[in-house]
Amino acid sequence: MTMVRNTRQRQAVIQALRETQSHPDAAWIHGQVRSVLPSISLGTVYRTLDALVRDGVVMTIERAGQATRFDYKHGGHVHYHVVCRQCGAIHDVSAEAVTLPSAGLPAGFVVQDVRLEYHGLCADCAQPEEQL
């Protein structure tokens, strides 16, 4: 019987995620946690984050060539993401009004996570090219 151990590393990673409003990447989390556990390794941060994602308490925003961003599901609140392709800024969008189709999925597929992402340019990055 496999049991998850409540290590200090795990606690610290979870706390770091809980404390931030941003959507940090593994390196940022590592930096934060280091102030509490100076010897924690980046590998452990990655392994812990993987576990949290599998447990469904953390969401990810994944972009090729960019570090994965992690997002703690505060209170299990369902929400989606707005991602700026230029600067990488990520904003949350509450999911109140969204009704996603549950039909049309392949037979037998077990949904573990639904992601709705709007990719584009944030207000700052979209501003018309000032006269160059």
Added chain:
Amino acid sequence: MTMVRNTRQRQAVIQALRETQSHPDAAWIHGQVRSVLPSISLGTVYRTLDALVRDGVVMTIERAGQATRFDYKHGGHVHYHVVCRQCGAIHDVSAEAVTLPSAGLPAGFVVQDVRLEYHGLCADCAQPEEQL
């Protein structure tokens, strides 16, 4: 005035994408295109795919640590993706019934691409652990 040149490399990459029903990665596309243009480099495939994504004619499914998968928008048909976390299989889901919220986005954000992804386990990978 920047103009896109219709190179043979670009044509070949587009054709490879059009011909497949799968959601190939850059390496697969490179392999395909090589049968027509033996000397095309993987770098060029990546650059071409980037351009096609920017042009909005190709969608991507991006996963950390996994090669990005590319999907040609045949006839501009809007659809979403079902992704198996285990085996990486990707299925399309038509978007007919979906009504996505256009409100709630940050002011001034310019949406270029909307992604709806269902992540989980496909029927094969989800089958209950046979008695081990």
Added chain:
DNA sequence: ATTGTTGCAAAAATTTTGCATTAAG
């Protein structure tokens, strides 16, 4: 002619992994 593209190869970056050691339960 111009200059956007290519091929090559090296580099950058992110994420994963093997293994001996540590520590949670």
Added chain:
DNA sequence: CTTAATGCAAAATTTTTGCAACAAT
């Protein structure tokens, strides 16, 4: 005690880039 989890460092992968040569317009 047991064995899941850690730290370290190396490895594996994917993606990006600099630059001289090439080719589309």
